[in-house]
Amino acid sequence: MLPMTQHVNRPRVVVIGAGFAGINAAKSLAGAPMDVAVVDRKNHHTFQPLLYQVALAVLSPAEIASPVRTVLRRAPNVEVVLGEVVGFDLEKRLVRLDGLDLPYDYLIVAAGATHAYFGHPEWEEFAPGLKTLEDATEIRRRILLAFETAEREVIANRPQPPLNFVVVGAGPTGVELAGAISDIAGRHLTKEFRKIDPRHSRIILLEGGPRVLPTYPEDLSASAERQLREMGVEVRTSAMVTNIEPGVVSVGKEKIPASVILWGAGVSASPLGRMLGVPTDRAGRVIVERDLTVPGHAEVFVVGDLASAKRRNGQPVPGVAPAAIQMGKFAARQIKRVLAGKPREEFEYLDKGSLATIGRSRAVADFGKFHISGLFAWLAWLFIHLLFLIGFRNRLFVMSEWAWAYLTYNHGARLITEPGEKEQVEKPRARVG
Amino acid sequence: MLPMTQHVNRPRVVVIGAGFAGINAAKSLAGAPMDVAVVDRKNHHTFQPLLYQVALAVLSPAEIASPVRTVLRRAPNVEVVLGEVVGFDLEKRLVRLDGLDLPYDYLIVAAGATHAYFGHPEWEEFAPGLKTLEDATEIRRRILLAFETAEREVIANRPQPPLNFVVVGAGPTGVELAGAISDIAGRHLTKEFRKIDPRHSRIILLEGGPRVLPTYPEDLSASAERQLREMGVEVRTSAMVTNIEPGVVSVGKEKIPASVILWGAGVSASPLGRMLGVPTDRAGRVIVERDLTVPGHAEVFVVGDLASAKRRNGQPVPGVAPAAIQMGKFAARQIKRVLAGKPREEFEYLDKGSLATIGRSRAVADFGKFHISGLFAWLAWLFIHLLFLIGFRNRLFVMSEWAWAYLTYNHGARLITEPGEKEQVEKPRARVG
Numbered sequence: 001m002l003p004m005t006q007h008v009n010r011p012r013v014v015v016i017g018a019g020f021a022g023i024n025a026a027k028s029l030a031g032a033p034m035d036v037a038v039v040d041r042k043n044h045h046t047f048q049p050l051l052y053q054v055a056l057a058v059l060s061p062a063e064i065a066s067p068v069r070t071v072l073r074r075a076p077n078v079e080v081v082l083g084e085v086v087g088f089d090l091e092k093r094l095v096r097l098d099g100l101d102l103p104y105d106y107l108i109v110a111a112g113a114t115h116a117y118f119g120h121p122e123w124e125e126f127a128p129g130l131k132t133l134e135d136a137t138e139i140r141r142r143i144l145l146a147f148e149t150a151e152r153e154v155i156a157n158r159p160q161p162p163l164n165f166v167v168v169g170a171g172p173t174g175v176e177l178a179g180a181i182s183d184i185a186g187r188h189l190t191k192e193f194r195k196i197d198p199r200h201s202r203i204i205l206l207e208g209g210p211r212v213l214p215t216y217p218e219d220l221s222a223s224a225e226r227q228l229r230e231m232g233v234e235v236r237t238s239a240m241v242t243n244i245e246p247g248v249v250s251v252g253k254e255k256i257p258a259s260v261i262l263w264g265a266g267v268s269a270s271p272l273g274r275m276l277g278v279p280t281d282r283a284g285r286v287i288v289e290r291d292l293t294v295p296g297h298a299e300v301f302v303v304g305d306l307a308s309a310k311r312r313n314g315q316p317v318p319g320v321a322p323a324a325i326q327m328g329k330f331a332a333r334q335i336k337r338v339l340a341g342k343p344r345e346e347f348e349y350l351d352k353g354s355l356a357t358i359g360r361s362r363a364v365a366d367f368g369k370f371h372i373s374g375l376f377a378w379l380a381w382l383f384i385h386l387l388f389l390i391g392f393r394n395r396l397f398v399m400s401e402w403a404w405a406y407l408t409y410n411h412g413a414r415l416i417t418e419p420g421e422k423e424q425v426e427k428p429r430a431r432v433g
Numbered sequence: 434m435l436p437m438t439q440h441v442n443r444p445r446v447v448v449i450g451a452g453f454a455g456i457n458a459a460k461s462l463a464g465a466p467m468d469v470a471v472v473d474r475k476n477h478h479t480f481q482p483l484l485y486q487v488a489l490a491v492l493s494p495a496e497i498a499s500p501v502r503t504v505l506r507r508a509p510n511v512e513v514v515l516g517e518v519v520g521f522d523l524e525k526r527l528v529r530l531d532g533l534d535l536p537y538d539y540l541i542v543a544a545g546a547t548h549a550y551f552g553h554p555e556w557e558e559f560a561p562g563l564k565t566l567e568d569a570t571e572i573r574r575r576i577l578l579a580f581e582t583a584e585r586e587v588i589a590n591r592p593q594p595p596l597n598f599v600v601v602g603a604g605p606t607g608v609e610l611a612g613a614i615s616d617i618a619g620r621h622l623t624k625e626f627r628k629i630d631p632r633h634s635r636i637i638l639l640e641g642g643p644r645v646l647p648t649y650p651e652d653l654s655a656s657a658e659r660q661l662r663e664m665g666v667e668v669r670t671s672a673m674v675t676n677i678e679p680g681v682v683s684v685g686k687e688k689i690p691a692s693v694i695l696w697g698a699g700v701s702a703s704p705l706g707r708m709l710g711v712p713t714d715r716a717g718r719v720i721v722e723r724d725l726t727v728p729g730h731a732e733v734f735v736v737g738d739l740a741s742a743k744r745r746n747g748q749p750v751p752g753v754a755p756a757a758i759q760m761g762k763f764a765a766r767q768i769k770r771v772l773a774g775k776p777r778e779e780f781e782y783l784d785k786g787s788l789a790t791i792g793r794s795r796a797v798a799d800f801g802k803f804h805i806s807g808l809f810a811w812l813a814w815l816f817i818h819l820l821f822l823i824g825f826r827n828r829l830f831v832m833s834e835w836a837w838a839y840l841t842y843n844h845g846a847r848l849i850t851e852p853g854e855k856e857q858v859e860k861p862r863a864r865v866g
Contacts, residue, residue: 037588043581043849060493062846069625070847079627081588082581082849100589133850148476148515155470155514156533192502194512400830413495414503416476416515417566 010035013335014095014104016085016272018045018068020321021110021304021328028332030075034339037079037102038068039095045071046133047389049321050398052173054136056180057144057414061133063398064389085111088276090297106299106335109272109286110328113305113319116268116283123244127261130173137417139262143181144416146259147189147198154195163201166249166258168241169265170207171214172356175224177262178205179359182231187360203233204256206249208240208265213356213364215318220364223373227362241265267319269306276300281308290346292331298344301334303327309347317349321388326350355381443468446768447528447537449518449705451478451501453754454737454761455543461765463508467772470512470535471501472528478504479566480822482754483831485606487569489613490577490847494566496831497822518544521709523730539732539768542705542719543761546738546752549701549716556677560694563606570850572695576614577849579692580622580631587628596634599682599691601674603640604647605789607697608657611638612792615664636666637689639682641673641698646789646797648751653797656806660795674698700752702739709733714741723779725764731777734767736760742780750782754821759783788814 011034015022018040026038044065053059072078083097088107095102115129128138146163154160163185167178185201205212205228211221212228212235225235236251243250249258269284278294279287285308286294292307294300304324309317317323330347337344353367355377363377372380382402389395444467448455451473459471477498486492505511516530521540528535548562561571579596587593596618600611618634638645638661644654645661645668658668669684676683682691702717711727712720718741719727725740727733737757742750750756763780770777786800788810796810805813815835822828 043577043847060495060846061850062493062848065848067625067847073625076627079588080625081585082578083585100585102588133848137850144476145515152514152516152533155512155535192500192506192513194509397830397833400833413493414476414500415495415498415566417494417570 011105011335011339012037012103013106013108014039014102015108015110016040016095017110017112017270017304017306018042018071018080019048019110019112019304020324021112022108023068023071024325024328025108025110025301025303025332026072026078026328027075028329029335030072030078032077032336032339034105034335035077035079036075037081038072039081039083039085039097039102040068041082041084042132043067043069043080043082044133048131049385050389051130051133051136052176052180054133054413055130055139055143055177056184057140058180059398059401060413061137063401065133085272085275090276090294090300093299104299106301108301108303108328108331109276109306110302110304110324111270111272111306112324113267113269114271115263116266117263118266120244123263126244126246127168127249127263129263129267130177131267139177139260140413141416142260143184144414147185147193147196148416150196150259151193160196161259162257163196163198164204164256164258165201165260165262166204166206166256167262167264168206168244168249169263170205170209170212170235170237171264174205174207174262174264175212175228176357177264178203178228178233179231179357179362182228182233183359186232204258205233205235206239206241206251207235207237210237212237216354216356216364216366217371220366220371220373223371224356224358224364227358227364227373231359231362267305273302273306276302283308291334291344292327292347301331303331309349311349312346317347320354322352323349355384357381444538444768444772445470445536446539446541447472447535448541448543449473449528450543450545450703450737450739451475451504451513452481452543452545452737453757454545455541456501456504457758457761458541458543458736458765459505459511459761460508461762462768463505463511465510465769465772467539467768468510468512469508470514471505472514472516472518472530472535473501474515474517475565476500476502476513476515477566481564482818483822484563484566484569485609485613487566487846488563488572488576488610489617490573491613492831492834493846494570496834498566518705518708523710523727523733526732537732539734541734541736541761541764542709542739543735543737543757544703544705544739546700546702547704548696549699550696551699553677556696559677559679560601560682560696562696562700563610564700572610572693573846574849575693576617577847580618580626580629581849583629583692584626593629594692595690596629596631597637597689597691598634598693598695599637599639599689600695600697601639601677601682602696602698603638603642603645603668603670604697607638607640607695608645608661609790610695610697611636611661611666612664612790612795615661615666616792619665637691638666638668639672639674639684640668640670643670645670649787649789649797649799650804653799653804653806656804657789657791657797660791660797660807664792664795700738706735706739709735716741724767724777725760725780734764736764742782744782745779750780753787755785756782788817790814 013036015038029036047064050064068080087096117123165181167174185198189198213221239251249256273284273286286302287308305319355365357363363381365372365377446469448471462469480497483497501513520529550556598614600607618631622631646654672684682689706719719735720741738752788798790796794808796814798805798810
């Protein structure tokens with residue numbers, strides 16, 4: 001089976017995943033003398049750092065996602081395949097998709113991470129995490145529906161249900177979500193409800209560890225916690241969640257009633273890591289060599305959140321977007337070097353700093369020696385995220401949405417759209433014989 | 434049960450439906466000495482004339498929809514209730530929602546229309562119509578997926594499936610959809626596929642009657658057909674669809690293979706019309722008096738697509754947006770007149786003309802004496818639709834999207850997002866123990 005019929009003698013590269021790592025690998029191979037196929041289950045690259053803004057109705061899905069084909073339009077040697085990987089044959093050098101085998105000379109696996117519920121997959125239904133556009137619109141639906149339901153109960157002369165938003169996990173995603181809910185409840189919705197006051201919402205951020213943003217320096221964790229409290233978020237550290245049921249989060253014996261529960265507590269590697277049949281760490285990430293290849297398979301690279309890589313100082317490479325971008329570009333460069341007869345390099349992560357946004361005009365930034373908090377950190381976050389947002393069009397539109405939301409306090413994308421499943425149930429009722 | 438506790442002595446008006454008719458009724462009652470409740474199953478008002486642009490990935494859902502609360506934000510006497518009507522008690526003057534009864538002194542029912550499959554509800558699954566945002570994103574998913582699947586089959590060295598897009602019904606929606614598919618296949622997608630040529634798509638528009646746009650003057654029907662043919666659309670009139678199966682549309686004995694089938698053939702009134710227990714016409718529309726009230730219930734108005742109303746000349750009031758807007762405003766004005774002790778008026782539809790868009794720079798317009806075709810009709814369409822699009826923000830953003838799409842041939846919202854149902858099936862596979 002020879003999928004790339006144009007150039008039978010050119011090396012074939014298959015890239016699995018069109019996230020930050022995969023898309024950057026593919027872009028780096030544009031125009032090189034090889035045939036590249038990028039495989040993803042979705043037709044779009046998602047700018048994950050802004051997903052929470054879709055969940056909080058500031059941005060629309062199309063503003064933080066671009067079709068993979070559009071991103072790679074100007075790379076005639078790069079083909080895009082919509083499909084799900086069901087297996088690998090590393091000996092025959094085949095990627096097995098549902099109904100289609102793709103042969104490769106070089107393989108770059110960049111399948112990313114998914115939510116981890118610490119052995120409680122049944123929690124996922126009650127506490128969705130935030131990894132895809134579908135996750136984001138589902139979270140948006142739940143948050144907006146909580147306010148609508150409360151208003152409706154008061155109209156029906158029944159007691160108002162508590163407007164409790166519980167966010168589990170105070171990593172960057174949890175902090176963003178908690179801060180953004182405070183923004184939307186405290187300002188944007190207040191004028192639009194007649195019976196309830198969204199400002200009386202409780203936003204509870206639960207963190208199992210001793211401080212928020214555990215991967216940040218301690219002073220920035222403290223600053224983030226202070227900024228969150230100023231915004232009215234109840235921050236509870238060393239609060240280990242022991243159970244999640246519909247509407248209730250348990251911390252030890254305490255049961256916290258919750259209208260919406262969101263999960264920001266942990267991620268786990270894509271199951272594709274284990275499908276490779278090579279050593280993985282406890283989180284399912286593939287333990288890679290210094291050149292990001294799999295032991296015994298110098299032609300198979302694993303990059304991005306799926307890779308368990310070490311820095312020269314022995315520290316792990318963090319699971320952040322800049323690391324994924326660097327790893328994707330690195331793998332592409334190694335393939336080009338090998339084909340050019342040059343020796344391989346060793347990967348080293350260049351840490352340019354970390355930024356976590358908290359809310360309107362609030363953020364923390366860790367640039368190594370410089371730690372910044374508040375407005376300036378937020379402006380830096382804004383600038384950097386616009387800079388890296390893929391596609392000129394998206395950048396322009398996101399900038400206008402942000403300006404609009406900032407000036408008017410009006411979140412434009414506040415739509416409750418039904419998931420498909422519910423539609424199936426409801427449609428027959430609307431049918432007229 | 435007294436939902437409106439602030440002003441127990443003020444008349445209570447319940448408006449069912451936040452489409453063009455309902456939202457205009459509610460806006461007209463803003464600030465009047467009465468308590469108004471607007472009930473809708475969705476939290477947003479959808480600008481239906483632009484739905485096809487969401488289906489064809491030019492616009493995002495948020496650009497043609499506004500939260501009902503936002504539209505009515507400045508009307509403190511208007512409350513919004515998210516809920517589904519399950520029944521009426523016209524004697525007790527109650528609207529029954531799921532778990533909540535709303536009493537009224539005046540009722541305005543503006544529940545609109547839904548797709549009609551002429552006694553074949555099983556066709557809906559294979560040939561979706563275009564009434565809601567969910568319909569639009571589902572159609573978008575099917576069209577984009579057809580190209581992806583064809584590309585994938587060629588990569589797998591299998592025969593390319595036919596890229597046949599069959600649109601059933603050549604009313605304004607069918608014509609818009611056919612023209613827009615031609616636009617997207619002929620220009621926007623051509624540079625992004627490596628194995629297939631989207632320009633080789635066939636777009637087949639089937640109309641049971643003798644001409645396209647049957648409600649338009651004959652010369653404009655002929656012009657629309659000519660413009661469609663110039664765009665490569667195969668127009669087949671007097672072609673009655675006899676069966677729809679997955680991938681096949683039957684016209685008599687002929688079976689037309691189709692990768693995507695879309696339904697623009699007919700609408701039927703909302704089932705709420707029959708729930709009222711008053712006389713309806715064959716399509717389920719409520720036969721109203723000259724003041725748009727139900728016989729025997731001068732306090733119950735039925736407006737918009739759900740109403741079967743007659744003009745003074747005996748012609749039916751057409752099921753178009755301007756008529757719905759005029760009827761909604763009329764009902765509101767009658768309530769205010771009655772409360773002011775003034776006599777009721779008779780409704781008369783003011784026909785300002787009809788516009789149907791066909792594709793980039795192509796449209797037809799019927800302004801009574803003046804019939805326009807082509808670029809000028811299209812510019813008129815553009816201007817009028819921007820003018821009536823609800824909300825300054827949406828207008829601004831839609832204008833920029835249109836300018837962008839027109840200048841770059843780049844459709845920005847080309848996302849395939851999964852319906853919720855499929856997500857439920859897929860998620861367990863992505864879970865890591």
